[in-house]
Amino acid sequence: MGAITIQELTKSYGETQVLKGIDLAINDGEFLILVGPSGCGKSTLMNCIAGLEDITSGELFIGDDNVTNVNPKDRDIAMVFQSYALYPTMTVERNIRFGLEMRKYPKAEIDSTVKDVAKLLQIEHLLDRKPSQLSGGQRQRVAMGRALARSPRVFLFDEPLSNLDAKLRVEMRTEIKKLHKRLGTTIVYVTHDQVEAMTLADRIAVMKDGVVQQFGTPYEIYNDPANRFVADFMGSPAMNFIECTVKDGNVIIESGGQHHEVKVPSTQALKSSGLDTVVLGLRPEMITEPKPHSDSGYISQMSLNVLVTEPTGPDTLAFGEWNGQEVQARLSPEVGVKAETEGKVEIQVDTGKAVLFDPKTGARI
Amino acid sequence: MSSMNLRLGRTLIYTLLIGFALIYLAPLYVMLVTSLKDIEEIRSGNLIALPENINFSAWVKAWNSACTGSECEGLAPYFWNSVRIVIPAVLISTIIGACNGYVLAQWQFKGSNMLFGALLFGCFIPFQVILLPMAKLLAWLGLANTVVGLVGVHVVYGITFTTLFFRNYYVAIPNELVRAARLDGAGFFAIFWRIFLPMSTPIFVVTVIWQFTQIWNDFLFGVVYSGPGTQPITVALNNLVNTSVGGKEYNVDMAAAIIAALPTLLVYLVAGKYFVRGLTAGAVKG
Structure with a gap:
């Protein structure tokens, strides 16, 4: 019903092509996140799905209906905007009713829908207020209420949380996820915040320059990135990228004046690629203080000269150098304090989930 | 010293503002008092003096009987x-x-x-x-x-x-x-x-x-x-x-x-x- 199929969709403004052939298949009831840096075309893609922008070429289906040339109001979708876009002269109640009145729903049905939605979102006490009398979080709720009232096949969220403060954003994030669980309606959600993407999505489409770089579950995107861009964009703190020389299918890491030959999982691929140097991608949590029971078969021990540490609370990030390039390790707070005072720390590197990239193209090996 | 300067500046500003307001309002005042005088008083009297007797006959005439060319029906x-x-x-x-x-x-x-x-x-x-x-x-x-x-x-x-x-x-x-x-x-x-x-x-x-x-x-x-x-x-x-x-x-x-x-x-x-x-x-x- 609410499945979305996008086939070879392109969008150009004059000479500039902003979407360069997008293919996505979104299942009914799925929570899809479009994520990418600003200017990657994610909002344009969403507007194309909504019908607010014309598609240059390609096709778009919602359910079994080809909606490529269908008027936005007839696509049976609802959208929550970044600025909320509440009608400023109408009360909250009228804002929610507006879409139903425009579609000529019977009055009794509108009344009961408004009641249900207001109850669901806990905005019953706000119904008589004007948008200007609401706080940011309340406006956000009303905007969602307006979208919910129509019970459409698909919800579109355009960076809905980016105008909220940090604490409220986390609360609303959870609430949106609960709402999705409860309603089971397909959601397409645009954000530039990779944390939001990881926490909310069933599947994520990472975009750059109008091209989908990778389309997969948060787990796949995080652990099995398709290229260096995806690996770099997803995850905070960001992945370490160390350029290393290759020797017999292993990589060489120089740390604290000593050279270590480190085993990586993709030995065969590395050998057959014939590269002399390679970019080793390691997430900070793969570089830690030695842990007693870890034995993935890919553990190396070495020392790291620590230049600076950044305590985050649950753990401390330590910055050192490998092969003359900056590397971040994730230490426990206790070890972090020691590393800061001594300027040096013994670490273990678990390359079991390390990923390798071609230094020139950034492609995954 | 600075508060003295400030007060001096203020005084200057207000003096100027009031002065210009008077200049701007003077024509309106003259119009209003003239319209309330009878013609004898205008000929003999002072342009800016207040009328001796307030007289609305000029208004009535302007409204419904003054001549505008050959017609005499006022405005x-x-x-x-x-x-x-x-x-x-x-x-x-x-x-x-x-x-x-x-x-x-x-x-x-x-x-x-x-x-x-x-x-x-x-x-x-x-x-x-x-x-x-x-x-x-x-x-x-x-x-x-x-x-x-x-x-x-x-x-x-x-x-x-x-x-x-x-x-x-x-x-x-x-x-x-x-x-x-x-x-x-x-x-x-x-x-x-x-x-x-x-x-x-x-x-x-x-x-x-x-x-x-x-x-x-x-x-x-x-x-x-x-x-x-x-x-x-x-x-x-x-x-x-x-x-x-x-x-x-x-x-x-x-x-x-x-x-x-x-x-x-x-x-x-x-x-x-x-x-x-x-x-x-x-x-x-x-």
């Missing part, structure tokens, strides 16, 4: 002429301006900026340039010397300004509002009617005041395109002042001038507060 019939011209001209030009502004600000189409530029150009066309061609056109349409013709001229001339006002007001309203309404199922006119018009009060006030003042005070179009029975009050005032039966009746002239100016003054007093507010307000907060 009253022309006052109503002006009303019949101003009200439709203001309403029509304002409504068209609102529609134009809405389209130009929120429904950009190919060449819409060009069109807006061309419309803006209309603001700078001097009245005199269009006098003859417009006279020809009105004659050709059979609207010469009619109220309808005069209303038409004022509407056409006013649209450039009203469009500019509304366009600049609506352009500050986020486009997401239109998008949200489109997804809610509202069409072009429903969005205009239900969403844009309700938040347009300030700009409506500005436009109405502006248009009312312009059209009521217009003399050139009035004198050129009106006929004997359709002359607006400004033209009648001119005729009244230039018609002298016996001596010059300064008190009647002054009373007539004030009567002619009263409606614009009144509009300004009633809605002036919104005028300033509307000019400075960018968009409606929401």
Whole structure:
């Protein structure tokens, strides 16, 4: 019903092509996140799905209906905007009713829908207020209420949380996820915040320059990135990228004046690629203080000269150098304090989930 | 020391402000006191002295019996002429301006900026340039010397300004509002009617005041395109002042001038507060 199929969709403004052939298949009831840096075309893609922008070429289906040339109001979708876009002269109640009145729903049905939605979102006490009398979080709720009232096949969220403060954003994030669980309606959600993407999505489409770089579950995107861009964009703190020389299918890491030959999982691929140097991608949590029971078969021990540490609370990030390039390790707070005072720390590197990239193209090996 | 300087500066500023206000208000004062004197007192007395006896006869005469050329009916019939011209001209030009502004600000189409530029150009066309061609056109349409013709001229001339006002007001309203309404199922006119018009009060006030003042005070179009029975009050005032039966009746002239100016003054007093507010307000907060 609410499945979305996008086939070879392109969008150009004059000479500039902003979407360069997008293919996505979104299942009914799925929570899809479009994520990418600003200017990657994610909002344009969403507007194309909504019908607010014309598609240059390609096709778009919602359910079994080809909606490529269908008027936005007839696509049976609802959208929550970044600025909320509440009608400023109408009360909250009228804002929610507006879409139903425009579609000529019977009055009794509108009344009961408004009641249900207001109850669901806990905005019953706000119904008589004007948008200007609401706080940011309340406006956000009303905007969602307006979208919910129509019970459409698909919800579109355009960076809905980016105008909220940090604490409220986390609360609303959870609430949106609960709402999705409860309603089971397909959601397409645009954000530039990779944390939001990881926490909310069933599947994520990472975009750059109008091209989908990778389309997969948060787990796949995080652990099995398709290229260096995806690996770099997803995850905070960001992945370490160390350029290393290759020797017999292993990589060489120089740390604290000593050279270590480190085993990586993709030995065969590395050998057959014939590269002399390679970019080793390691997430900070793969570089830690030695842990007693870890034995993935890919553990190396070495020392790291620590230049600076950044305590985050649950753990401390330590910055050192490998092969003359900056590397971040994730230490426990206790070890972090020691590393800061001594300027040096013994670490273990678990390359079991390390990923390798071609230094020139950034492609995954 | 600095507080001394501050006080000195303040005193200087207020002195200047009061001085200029007096200079600006002096003519109005002279008009008002002169209109309340009888003609003997004006001849013998002082220009700025208060009247000895307050006398409204000049006002009555200016309103219904002073001669404007060969007719001697006062300003009253022309006052109503002006009303019949101003009200439709203001309403029509304002409504068209609102529609134009809405389209130009929120429904950009190919060449819409060009069109807006061309419309803006209309603001700078001097009245005199269009006098003859417009006279020809009105004659050709059979609207010469009619109220309808005069209303038409004022509407056409006013649209450039009203469009500019509304366009600049609506352009500050986020486009997401239109998008949200489109997804809610509202069409072009429903969005205009239900969403844009309700938040347009300030700009409506500005436009109405502006248009009312312009059209009521217009003399050139009035004198050129009106006929004997359709002359607006400004033209009648001119005729009244230039018609002298016996001596010059300064008190009647002054009373007539004030009567002619009263409606614009009144509009300004009633809605002036919104005028300033509307000019400075960018968009409606929401």
